[in-house]
Amino acid sequence: MARQPKPLVRSDIAYSTPDRIVVRGKSLPDEVLGHMNLGDFAYLQLTGKAATPQQSAMFNAIVITLVEHGMTPSAIAARMTYAGAPESLQAAVAAGLCGLGSVFVGSMEGACRMLSEALPYDTRGSRCDDLEELAVDTVAEWRARGTPIPGLGHPLHKPIDPRTPRLFELAAQNGLSGDYVRLMQLIGAEAERVSGKPLPINATGAIGAICCEFGFPWRIVRGFGVMARAIGLVGHLLEEGERPMSFELWQRVEDEASAHLRGEA
Amino acid sequence: MARQPKPLVRSDIAYSTPDRIVVRGKSLPDEVLGHMNLGDFAYLQLTGKAATPQQSAMFNAIVITLVEHGMTPSAIAARMTYAGAPESLQAAVAAGLCGLGSVFVGSMEGACRMLSEALPYDTRGSRCDDLEELAVDTVAEWRARGTPIPGLGHPLHKPIDPRTPRLFELAAQNGLSGDYVRLMQLIGAEAERVSGKPLPINATGAIGAICCEFGFPWRIVRGFGVMARAIGLVGHLLEEGERPMSFELWQRVEDEASAHLRGEA
Amino acid sequence: MARQPKPLVRSDIAYSTPDRIVVRGKSLPDEVLGHMNLGDFAYLQLTGKAATPQQSAMFNAIVITLVEHGMTPSAIAARMTYAGAPESLQAAVAAGLCGLGSVFVGSMEGACRMLSEALPYDTRGSRCDDLEELAVDTVAEWRARGTPIPGLGHPLHKPIDPRTPRLFELAAQNGLSGDYVRLMQLIGAEAERVSGKPLPINATGAIGAICCEFGFPWRIVRGFGVMARAIGLVGHLLEEGERPMSFELWQRVEDEASAHLRGEA
Amino acid sequence: MARQPKPLVRSDIAYSTPDRIVVRGKSLPDEVLGHMNLGDFAYLQLTGKAATPQQSAMFNAIVITLVEHGMTPSAIAARMTYAGAPESLQAAVAAGLCGLGSVFVGSMEGACRMLSEALPYDTRGSRCDDLEELAVDTVAEWRARGTPIPGLGHPLHKPIDPRTPRLFELAAQNGLSGDYVRLMQLIGAEAERVSGKPLPINATGAIGAICCEFGFPWRIVRGFGVMARAIGLVGHLLEEGERPMSFELWQRVEDEASAHLRGEA
Known part of the structure; x- marks a missing residue:
């Protein structure tokens, strides 16, 4: 053998x-x-x-946008892990990263994939007349599947996500606002029209579109989120080390979750 | 309750x-x-x-130094993980980070700790006459413990680690070369003197010293390594996706490790 | 708010x-x-x-089957992680688990899902006359999709997987060999007929079918693999602590992977 | 090269x-x-x-004791991770395991280490007259260091930990109650005497002592906790899939943690 x-x-x-x-x-x-x-x-x-200097400006802005998103499940998982193993900061960051899957980084990846499949990189330029038609078709397809269109809408940031106009502005300043940004905007407008609901482009939609302007394969996009969040999580763990919240959260959850079993609720 | x-x-x-x-x-x-x-x-x-602009220049250089260290155990672990769960890039990065513990990031953290304990931040400036004495005492202490002094020597990079002079040059250019860089250099010279072996300051020793110039608490230093390596690991996983080596490695290890049990060796 | x-x-x-x-x-x-x-x-x-005693006998056998599969990518990832952070055995086990995704535990989960979707739990018993027809339809569906049927074939264990007859024997002894085991066997036979290739039921196919006999939801099945492998990985790490292979593997991979860049290959 | x-x-x-x-x-x-x-x-x-049958009975009981400890930080971390990446159950288990470090499994490992260092395995039997003296010395040493003695006291289970008498009973029934169980009991009594506080032996102290009766090296003990908890975490994740609490916890923590920044508190 x-x-x-x-x-x-x-x-x-x-x-x-x-x-x-x-x-x-x-x-x-x-x-x-x-x-x-x-x-x-x-x-x-x-x-x-x-x-290039333009790519540098835009890429730095994209990754920075993904570093810190508040007290997310990922940050809570990292802090909880650090409480049990403060000697292993690296494992606490790892625990926080493990949850960056379909629910949280999915929409960014999904927007990039949707746009690059609607308008493949090797056909760009040749089909720019059709962008409106492409948008109508894309929205129809997603609605037929019954899945929310990635990159649209936000539970908190209404009526607009304040990151989106800034990201698109930087894209325009750096020569990275072409068919894909336009297509994302047309998809947003069409989705609002057919649903009758406000569906502003959120930060992940803007980033997905700009990643297409770079020509990035959609699979790489999750990696941007993962590496950015690693930076954010280190920040959370340093704060957790100085002013811990894990033990308090633990006690609250423990008490509440089993109160009915202890006959208290 | x-x-x-x-x-x-x-x-x-x-x-x-x-x-x-x-x-x-x-x-x-x-x-x-x-x-x-x-x-x-x-x-x-x-x-x-x-x-500040000076801090920016130096901090970017420090973190960049930690991003990519070749086909490390951490990179191999990440690639092996990706082979089994390519749908979870985040978990493969997490697996790679889990091994950034005492063996690999330990010496950077250790150098920062050694220097900041020898010369506490609140006493800096007041003791600069004593740096040579401090270096002699520190080396004597570590030798008494029988533990290698963190930040000195490198298995491959001989006679010097090419990152060290460049990092110290940037430190000098940015006003971040003071007592701690000097103390690290004195410790290196004293360690060479008493051991009779070449013990050049390696990149983790240089970074540990410069982190002290910033006044960073030593615990933060591991975090720099973890966030930097997350970037490096994403790079490895993208390459693994395009040109995988995991299955080949798996087969080789499997074959070799159990050959004696199968009666082949 | x-x-x-x-x-x-x-x-x-x-x-x-x-x-x-x-x-x-x-x-x-x-x-x-x-x-x-x-x-x-x-x-x-x-x-x-x-x-019940019967469920106990069968469930113990299923989970035991999943504990140890040799020097898998998961075991290698865990050992590599332990080399860097021997103080964090838990993180090394975690790193090994992270790769138990679509490639490795996928086929067990897939077999359970395939069978329970072909013959939903609430219809079992009522359709046992149709099992042959169900098998023909299922194989046709999977072939139309161009995806390998989960639970069939094995790269090493030929012509049969030695775990399969033993697992089916235990299922029969414990009253857990009914429509699902029969359906899996019929699917295997039909797949061999239409492909003209030997496609024996492997251990994950057998376990998937027996999990259906228990009535387990298919999503739980991955959990069995994960908890079993945690036990196996602890065994690997204890051995790694006593007789390490990580550093040797690291050196070999490092040397070989970049030889062409160093101008040696 | x-x-x-x-x-x-x-x-x-x-x-x-x-x-x-x-x-x-x-x-x-x-x-x-x-x-x-x-x-x-x-x-x-x-x-x-x-x-042996006796070892089997005792070992099963030890590992079972470690499977499920309620809504621990580890379980919360796993649930939070699952909320973000429900397609990667293995990564959620991994995240939960990452926190089983010095704080949570430390005391079990610590008790085993304390006892096996006080009475090395190769000297057992020869020193059983000295157990009381050993206990006095051991307590004095730990008090001198100012570190809590591992395996004593419990924040909730007072005046006794209900697992301890049962574990010791099983040890006695299975021929695994010798010098180490006795030494742990003497250490507990001495610690109560000198501190004037009730310090009952907790489950981790009992398990640490019984692991010494087996002759296990103390480093293996953490592995028992890790593999046991992997089973427990799979149970938590299956429940989280059916009745999620992660999003509710996330919202509460997010709202409360930043209320002062939003000017609400």
């Missing part, structure tokens, strides 16, 4: 020698440190390409 | 209203997006303060 | 008072400890019901 | 051939399935040995 190792274990990301450290073809000490900000280096690490 | 909720559930990081999103006192759409890069926003999220 | 807490925080699993600990209605010290084995208690915790 | 692979990748746990699956030297289909319960198989997987 001897097997010859196949040449399948290969990575193009980085390498080191005694005197060099090279990431995506750039010398870390000489060409990266002091020359790039963290967002630009993330862009390089993920795409293998250096961001 | 009725309990009155105590006012213990409180966070100062962020809040939202229908038309506002405010993080660390700054309006996300108006004062952050388009005005800050990701590293600066991370600094704000974690410390509650806006970075 | 004051909100009245709704009575939504409630759990029926367990409660404690100063002198009592009750799980699923049973006193832990008096009715559980010394009276149940771990598999039976797991059955109680998950279903809220005490297992 | 070519490296010869060293024979370091080796595991003694399990192997498979086309017609065999062998775990710890036993044929899974023939010698395990239908012959062992889950607790016994866990004992085999972890220790490499088959449990």
Whole structure:
């Protein structure tokens, strides 16, 4: 049962020698440190390409938007985990990340996927006359499936999500507002028309559309949310270390959840 | 057993209203997006303060240094996890983060702790004459304990770690090269003297010292590594999705590990 | 914006008072400890019901089958994580569990789902004449979708999976071999007929069918795999602590993966 | 930089051939399935040995005691994670496990360590006259360090922890009540004497002592807690799927935590 190792274990990301450290073809000490900000280096690490100044401005804004969303289930999970294992901050961040799935990062990923499937990257430009028709068809399809259209509506931010106009403004300033931003806006308008309800584009819809302007594959988009939230969660854990809320929450939940079993409710 | 909720559930990081999103006192759409890069926003999220241009340059360089370290156990764990659950990229990143503990981020945290305990932040400036004595005492203490001094030596990068001179150069350019960088250098020289072995300051030693120049509590330092590596791991998973190595590794390990049980070795 | 807490925080699993600990209605010290084995208690915790002796025998066998599957990607991920954070065994187990997703536990869940959707629990008994027709229809459906039928075939265990006949034997001995086991067997036979390839029922197919005999909702089945593998992973980590393989694997992968970048390959 | 692979990748746990699956030297289909319960198989997987009937009874009881502890921070973290990624039950279990660190499983591990360091396994039997003196010394040592003695006292279960007498009763019935159980009891009595406070042995103290009777290394003990809690967490997640509490908790925490920032408190 001897097997010859196949040449399948290969990575193009980085390498080191005694005197060099090279990431995506750039010398870390000489060409990266002091020359790039963290967002630009993330862009390089993920795409293998250096961001232009316009891409840098937009990409930094997108990732920043995803860092901190308040006392989310993810932040609560991380804080609860830290309460039990304060010696393992990394595991508390990991616990918080585990919940960034279909419910929370799903709509951003979904908007990017919806738009890039409606207007495949290799056909862009050739179909811009049809954007209104595409929007009508897309809304009809989603309504037929009975699934909410990703990237529209927000439970708190009404009538508009304050991040959306700012993200679209930055997109326009940086040459990243084309067919996909337009298509997202047309889909929003059409969805409002047929549903009769206000359905403003939320931050995840705006980000999904701008990610299409970059030409990112939709699968990468969840990764932006995950890496951004890791930063946010570290902030929550540092605060939890100084002013903990976990034990109080634990006691409240424990008391309330089993009161009926203890014959108290 | 009725309990009155105590006012213990409180966070100062962020809040939202229908038309506002405010993080660390700054309006996300108006004062952050388009005005800050990701590293600066991370600094704000974690410390509650806006970075000066000098702090920004140095902090971005520190975190970037921690993003990508090649095919580490952490990257392998993330890739293996992704092979089993490609629908949960977030869980694969989480798996990779779980291993950033005492062995890998320990030395950075350890260097920061060693230096800030040798020269507490509230006494800095007052003791700079004693730095050489402090270095001698510190090395003697660690040797007495029989524990390697954190931040010194590297298995691959010899005779020097190429990141260290660049990080110290940036520190000097940005006004962040003071007693702690000096103390780290004196500790390195003293350790070489008493051990008779080359023990250059490695990247984690340099970062630990510069974190002391910032005045960061040592516990925060692990968080820098965790958030940085989350970015790096997303890069590895995107590559794994396109050119997987997990199944090949799995087969090799499975075959080799149990060959003696199958009577083949 | 004051909100009245709704009575939504409630759990029926367990409660404690100063002198009592009750799980699923049973006193832990008096009715559980010394009276149940771990598999039976797991059955109680998950279903809220005490297992009959027959259910106990079968359920213990199912979960045991899922504990240890060799040097899987999940075991490798756990060992790699432990190498970096040996002080956090729990995080290493967590890392290993994160990969138990669509690829590895998917087929067990899929078999249970396929069978319980073909023959819904509330119609069982009434349709047993149709089992052959159901099998033909089910195979046709899956082939039309172009997706492999869950629970059939195995890359190593040929011509049969040695666990399958034993699991079906135990099912028969314990009164848990009815329409679902029969349907799974008919589906296997039909799939072999139309594909012309040997497609024996594998362990996950057998377990999926027996879970249907229990009447378990298909979503619970992944949970059996997750809790079983947690036991297996603890075993791997104890071995890793005594005879580590992580560092060797790390070095090999690091060397091989970037050889082409270093100009060595 | 070519490296010869060293024979370091080796595991003694399990192997498979086309017609065999062998775990710890036993044929899974023939010698395990239908012959062992889950607790016994866990004992085999972890220790490499088959449990005697007495060891089986005691080991099953120990692990069962650790499965379900109510609405703990770990259970809350798992439920919160499931709310965001219901498609990844495994990641929600993983998130819950990540918090089983120094605070929650620490005391069980600590009791086992304290006792086995006071009375090393290779000296047992020879020192049983000294148990009282050992207890006095041990309590004095811990008090000198200012650290609470592991395994004593409980915030809710007063004046005794109802699990402790039952666990000790089972230990006595199964020939596992020797020097270590006696030493734990003497330490409890001495601690009460010198502190003047009631300090009953809690469940983790009882389990720690009984683990010493087995001769388990103290590092294994955390593993028992982790694998047990994985079972408990699956139970919580199944309940969360049917009757969710996460969104309600999220809203409450979000509202309360930032009320002062929104100017409401």
